[in-house]
Amino acid sequence: MKFKTFAAFVGPSIFLMLVFIAWPLANVLWQSFHVTSVKFEQSEVEVCTPGFLTSTCTVEVRMQPILDSYGDPVTETKFVGWQSYRNVLEPARFLAGLQDLSWEQVMVIDFWKALRFTLTFTLITLPLVIGVGLLIALAVNNAIQSLRGQIIFVSLLPFIITPVIGALSIRWLFVGDGILTAFLEWLLKADIAMLANPWTLELLMMFYRVWHVAPFAFIILYAGLQTVNHDTLESAVIDGASRFERLRFVTIPHLMPLIIFIALIHLMDSYRVFEEIVGFSSQAHVISLQWLTYDLLTPDDAGNRAISRASASAMLTMIGIVVILIPLLGKTWRDHKGVS
Amino acid sequence: MRFFKLLAVGAVALNSGGAFAGCAYENDVPIKSLSAGFEAWKAVTEAMAECGNLEAELDQEFRTKQPAAFAADPSLYHIGGVSNGTFTPLFDAKTIRPLDDLVAKYGQQLKPNQLIRVDGQTWAIAMMVNAQHLMYRNDIFADLGITPPTTYEEFLAAAETIQNAGVVDYPVGGTYKTGWNLAQEFVNNFFGHGGDFFDDNNMPTINNEAGIATLELMKALTDYMDPEYLTSDSTYVQQQFQQGKIAMSNLWASRAAAMDDPNESTVVGKVTMAGAPQGPGGTASTLWWDGIVIAANISDDATDAAFRLAMEGMDTDMVTANNDAAVWLIDGYVAGPAAAGAAATAASGARPYPSLAAMGLMHTALGSGVSDYLTGAKDATTTLADIEAEYLTAARDAGLIN
Numbered sequence: 043m044k045f046k047t048f049a050a051f052v053g054p055s056i057f058l059m060l061v062f063i064a065w066p067l068a069n070v071l072w073q074s075f076h077v078t079s080v081k082f083e084q085s086e087v088e089v090c091t092p093g094f095l096t097s098t099c100t101v102e103v104r105m106q107p108i109l110d111s112y113g114d115p116v117t118e119t120k121f122v123g124w125q126s127y128r129n130v131l132e133p134a135r136f137l138a139g140l141q142d143l144s145w146e147q148v149m150v151i152d153f154w155k156a157l158r159f160t161l162t163f164t165l166i167t168l169p170l171v172i173g174v175g176l177l178i179a180l181a182v183n184n185a186i187q188s189l190r191g192q193i194i195f196v197s198l199l200p201f202i203i204t205p206v207i208g209a210l211s212i213r214w215l216f217v218g219d220g221i222l223t224a225f226l227e228w229l230l231k232a233d234i235a236m237l238a239n240p241w242t243l244e245l246l247m248m249f250y251r252v253w254h255v256a257p258f259a260f261i262i263l264y265a266g267l268q269t270v271n272h273d274t275l276e277s278a279v280i281d282g283a284s285r286f287e288r289l290r291f292v293t294i295p296h297l298m299p300l301i302i303f304i305a306l307i308h309l310m311d312s313y314r315v316f317e318e319i320v321g322f323s324s325q326a327h328v329i330s331l332q333w334l335t336y337d338l339l340t341p342d343d344a345g346n347r348a349i350s351r352a353s354a355s356a357m358l359t360m361i362g363i364v365v366i367l368i369p370l371l372g373k374t375w376r377d378h379k380g381v382s
Numbered sequence: 383m384r385f386f387k388l389l390a391v392g393a394v395a396l397n398s399g400g401a402f403a404g405c406a407y408e409n410d411v412p413i414k415s416l417s418a419g420f421e422a423w424k425a426v427t428e429a430m431a432e433c434g435n436l437e438a439e440l441d442q443e444f445r446t447k448q449p450a451a452f453a454a455d456p457s458l459y460h461i462g463g464v465s466n467g468t469f470t471p472l473f474d475a476k477t478i479r480p481l482d483d484l485v486a487k488y489g490q491q492l493k494p495n496q497l498i499r500v501d502g503q504t505w506a507i508a509m510m511v512n513a514q515h516l517m518y519r520n521d522i523f524a525d526l527g528i529t530p531p532t533t534y535e536e537f538l539a540a541a542e543t544i545q546n547a548g549v550v551d552y553p554v555g556g557t558y559k560t561g562w563n564l565a566q567e568f569v570n571n572f573f574g575h576g577g578d579f580f581d582d583n584n585m586p587t588i589n590n591e592a593g594i595a596t597l598e599l600m601k602a603l604t605d606y607m608d609p610e611y612l613t614s615d616s617t618y619v620q621q622q623f624q625q626g627k628i629a630m631s632n633l634w635a636s637r638a639a640a641m642d643d644p645n646e647s648t649v650v651g652k653v654t655m656a657g658a659p660q661g662p663g664g665t666a667s668t669l670w671w672d673g674i675v676i677a678a679n680i681s682d683d684a685t686d687a688a689f690r691l692a693m694e695g696m697d698t699d700m701v702t703a704n705n706d707a708a709v710w711l712i713d714g715y716v717a718g719p720a721a722a723g724a725a726a727t728a729a730s731g732a733r734p735y736p737s738l739a740a741m742g743l744m745h746t747a748l749g750s751g752v753s754d755y756l757t758g759a760k761d762a763t764t765t766l767a768d769i770e771a772e773y774l775t776a777a778r779d780a781g782l783i784n
Contacts, residue, residue, distance in 0.1 A: 079781030082739075090499040091466065091734045092508045092671050092711055097495040098734060103582060105739055105782055107474050113678075114453075115475055118781070129775050150760055150768070152750075218610045219627075235609035240757075326560040326612035326753035337750065343562075344742025345449045345471025346780045 067360075074126055074353035078119040080107045126354040130334075153355070156331045157362070163248060163330070164312045164366070170252045171308055172301055175259025180289075182260070183267045194264070201257035209321025212250045213237070240327040247318040247328070255311070259304045266300045267293070299377075306370050313363050331359045405433035405694055411687035412437070415674075416444050416451065417463020420636055422510050422672065422708035426463075429703075430695030444468070452477035457677035460688035464506060465672045466737040467745075469498070473505055474739060478675040480505060484689040491697070496711050498673060508673035509696045510636075510708040513732060514557070514570060515667060515723035516656040517623065517638065518630040519649065522549055533660045534574070534599055537630070541606040544629050554606040555619040555631035558756075563615050565748035569668055570632070571596045573733050576663020584740045584783050586773050589766035592663065597755050597762045599661070604756060612753055623653060632658060632667070635724035639706040642720070655719060657726030665732040671711075740782055747772040 082105040090099040107115040132151045139147035148154050182193050200208065215222040216236045227234050236242045270293055278288050294301075316332040319325060325333070338352035412435045417423045419440035427438035441447065444463065449471040451458040457477065464472065472478045480503040485492060489507070498506035516537075518530055523540075526547055531537040544553035557563045572579070577592035604611055608622070620637045622628045624647040640646060641653040658667035674692045676685060698714030705716055709724045717725060735741075751769035754760040760768065777783045 077779050079779060082781055085501075087501040088499070089501075089737075090497070091669070091737075092495040092498070092511055097497070097499075098669075099499075100734075102736075102738075105584065109476055113476055146759070150754065150764070217613075218608050233609075237613050238609035238611075323559065323613040325750070326757060341446055341449070341471075342742035342746040343445060343467030343470065344737075344739040345474070346739065346742050346746075346776065348776055348779055350779060351775075 070353045070356055073350055074357050075121060075123060075350075076119050077122045077126070077350045078117050081116045081118055082106065083108050122350070126350040127358070129351055130354045130358065152329065152334060153331075153358070156329045156334045159244070159328050160313060160315060160330045160332075160362075162244070163251070163315050163318075164309060167248050167251045167255070167312055168305060168308055170248070171255050171259050172304060174252060174256040175304070176263050176297075178256065178260040179263040179267055182264055194261075197260055198257045200253050201255070201261075203254070205254065205317040206321050208254055209247075209250055209317050212246060212253075213322050216246055237322065237324070243322060243324045243327055247315075247322060247324070250318060250321075251312060251315070255308060259308075262300050262304055263297055266297045270296050302370060302374060306367065306374075309366055309370070310363055313366060314359070331355065331362065335359060407433060407690075407694075409433040409435045409687060409691055411435060411684055413461065413684065413688050413691055414459045415439065415461035415463065415692075416441065416448060416459040417461075417674075418442060418444055418465075418672070421639070422636065422704070422710075423463055425700055425704035425707050426509060426695040428695075429697070429700040430691050433691055433694055436691060448472060449475065449477070452677050452679070455679040456681070457679040460677055460680055460684055461692055462675045462677065463672065464675050465512075466670050466735045467742070469506055469675065470737045470739060470742065472675055473500065477678050478505060479678040479685070481507065481676060481689065484676070484685070487686075488690045488693050491693075491713060493711065493713060496673070498671070506673045506675045507692070507696070508671040508711055510672050510710050510712075511724060511728070512634055512636050512670040512672060512709065513658065513667050513724050513727045514566075514632045514634050515658040515727040516630065517633050517641065517653050517723065518656065519550075519652050520654040521652045522547075522629045523654075525549070530654070530656050531630075531659055532657070534666065537659045538602060538606075540630065541603075545606055550629045551627040552606060552608045552622075553629050554603055555614070555622045555628035555633070556603060556607050556611050557614065557616050557619050557631075557633065558600075558604065558607070558611040559615040559618075560612050560753045561749040562745065563749075564612070564752050565745045566668075567600060567632075568596060568748045568752050569735070569745070570658070570666045571599055571661060573668060574659075574661025574664055574666025575599075576661070579736070579744050580738075580740055584777060586744065586770040588744075589763065589770050593766045594762045595662075597752070597765065600752070601756055612756065624648060635709050635721065635727075638720040638723065642706075655721070655723030655726075657723060657730050658732060660730065665727060665730045667727050667732040668735040669728055669732050670735050672708075739780070740777060743776045743780065743782070744773050747776065 085104055085106050086101060087104050088099055088101050090097045110116050130153050132153065135151055136148060136154060149158065178197050182190060182197065185193055214220055217223065218235055218237070223234050223236060236246060274292050275288060278292055283291070314332045315330045316336065319328065319330050319333040335352050335355040338348040338355060341347040414437045415427060415430070416439045417427065419442050423440055427436070427440065430436050431438060445468045448462055448468060452462060452472055453475060462472065462478065482504050485497065485504055492507060496508045497504045498508055516530065522544060523530060526543055528540045528543055531540050541553040544550065556567065558567060572588065572592060575592040575595050577596065578587055581587050608614060616634055616637060619628070619631050619633055620640055623631065623641060626648050638655050642650050644650050658665050660666065676688055680688070696712055698712065701710045701712045701714045706718055706720050709717070709721045747769045751765060751772060754768070755762055755765040774783070
């Protein structure tokens with residue numbers, strides 16, 4: 043292909059990637075090293091607020107933002123180096139915790155607590171999603187032709203549901219007076235509070251994620267199963283291979299590129315776990331890295347938000363995703379080179 | 383919001399033969415308002431909508447939208463619904479205007495305690511007050527021979543008695559949802575212990591005896607709550623009450639009317655309102671107001687029309703038709719039993735919630751920090767030290783301290 047034709051094809055997409063990916067990323071990187079703050083002046087003012095029948099007037103010292111001639115608050119942006127990263131990572135406290143070999147001491151720091159959960163969540167759900175997806179795919183593949191359409195439709199349903207809505211519906215099943223909790227309480231004759239324990243919460247969140255994403259793995263693996271070479275399978279049968287051996291030595295190697303693809307997508311998605319935290323309101327017990335960024339960005343009643351720390355946290359999340367993807371990307375790269 | 387307009391039309395149709403007098407004039411300037419979505423705001427915006435040309439947005443996320451929407455030129459909304467807390471960012475950025483001239487023109491009926499004055503100027507018009515106060519099941523208290531608690535010692539003792547009697551699932555309901563709600567409970571009880579959040583230089587002063595005692599009291603209360611208390615917000619506690627699952631709680635006055643709503647509640651007439659319990663250093667509650675502000679970046683015509691419309695929505699007719707929806711400050715309000723708790727709380731000297739930029743940061747730090755003590759992840763001093771550290775980091779970034 044001539045370079046000009048190539049450029050004409052690729053150009054628009056590179057342009058869009060620059061505008062919508064590279065530029066925002068550079069922006070976030072810049073913000074994570076700078077802090078923009080409003081300039082305040084102190085003034086003593088009388089403030090009157092209503093009591094039930096009378097007003098209460100008090101003289102208080104207020105910090106008022108200084109306004110410029112256009113009526114906008116005067117802001118000051120300064121370079122702060124790694125300070126926002128330090129505020130997020132709390133390295134001194136982290137190292138002190140490591141020195142004391144104290145897990146609890148490290149786990150009280152928001153970032154490390156979030157990282158611990160994010161990694162556990164990602165690494166435990168990954169094999170489950172692939173495993174359950176493969177099981178459904180095999181089951182559908184072996185179901186009678188006339189039922190397949192319906193089974194595929196039903197299996198895909200969890201994937202179609204909006205994530206937050208799905209998380210909320212699971213939460214409502216298991217909340218203190220939910221249907222399933224009531225059933226379990228009746229069954230076990232015990233008072234159950236699934237949302238009050240970190241581990242039951244984490245279990246529920248992982249269960250939800252597997253339930254939600256397994257259909258995605260299923261549909262891709264099911265497509266892959268249609269291309270398995272039937273001659274190889276038949277010869278394996280003639281060689282006396284059992285059902286499991288055929289799966290282990292013929293089907294799975296054939297599906298391997300797809301499994302790696304699903305793993306890549308799932309790692310990227312679940313490292314950004316967020317809907318579960320909001321859906322199950324688990325903030326008190328369990329938080330994730332993405333939620334941490336969101337929390338820093340949410341303005342409080344007075345309108346303050348920690349943009350610099352949120353940017354630092356977002357950069358750290360991105361770096362985490364890259365690190366976690368390296369082994370898989372490396373394998374894909376080696377396979378690619380091996381083929382070409 | 384088309385949906386709301388329909389709702390308003392429906393309400394007008396329903397009320398056409400009743401107490402609603404309709405609007406005294408025809409509003410011909412298109413006006414938009416943004417406020418919270420609870421019962422009182424529905425009543426006020428419906429009354430305003432009768433004059434026509436109002437697009438009312440009732441959105442619980444109003445607090446995140448308002449600062450940016452009012453900073454636009456022209457402002458995206460004319461009327462804003464605010465409370466003590468959400469008033470601060472608009473006032474600090476001066477995206478709302480002083481109302482004294484408008485009050486003189488259209489607001490003769492306003493009572494002095496409706497005018498929110500800062501530094502001699504009126505910046506907002508309050509329509510109602512709100513506070514967290516004691517609500518209890520009078521039937522259970524009578525059966526067990528408990529007198530309504532006035533202090534937290536009595537509150538805990540009553541909870542113990544109810545727990546032992548086993549008449550409800552959980553004796554106490556608490557708005558302890560991590561985040562804003564939990565922080566608000568800390569603020570209530572910290573004031574109850576006579577604490578102050580800041581010194582004169584905006585430095586935090588919570589890591590002290592009052593702070594520790596506050597945390598210990600909160601933890602003691604959780605023993606009598608649904609174990610999932612860290613996910614329970616005001617609506618959840620209200621439902622627990624309505625379904626007869628709890629016997630007492632320190633809940634918002636704006637939720638009082640719902641206890642006697644026969645469509646939702648199984649405990650109609652059985653919930654009594656009383657003043658918030660006393661801590662060792664004061665009333666364990668804060669006073670809040672809700673009211674309207676007018677945007678600065680709008681034309682003079684629109685300013686006039688918006689304020690006039692707001693006054694029409696906050697008039698005596700509206701209060702008469704919605705007497706129990708809130709503890710109104712507006713003329714014509716008849717304080718019923720639902721308001722008794724808020725009145726007693728205010729009378730016992732509860733402090734107004736401090737509407738300061740620093741308090742916003744402190745509230746956020748408390749909201750994410752307090753739960754670490756309740757779950758047992760940290761001890762009291764570490765929890766408070768971490769909250770102070772979090773506040774200091776945020777306050778430095780915001781430029782409030784050096």
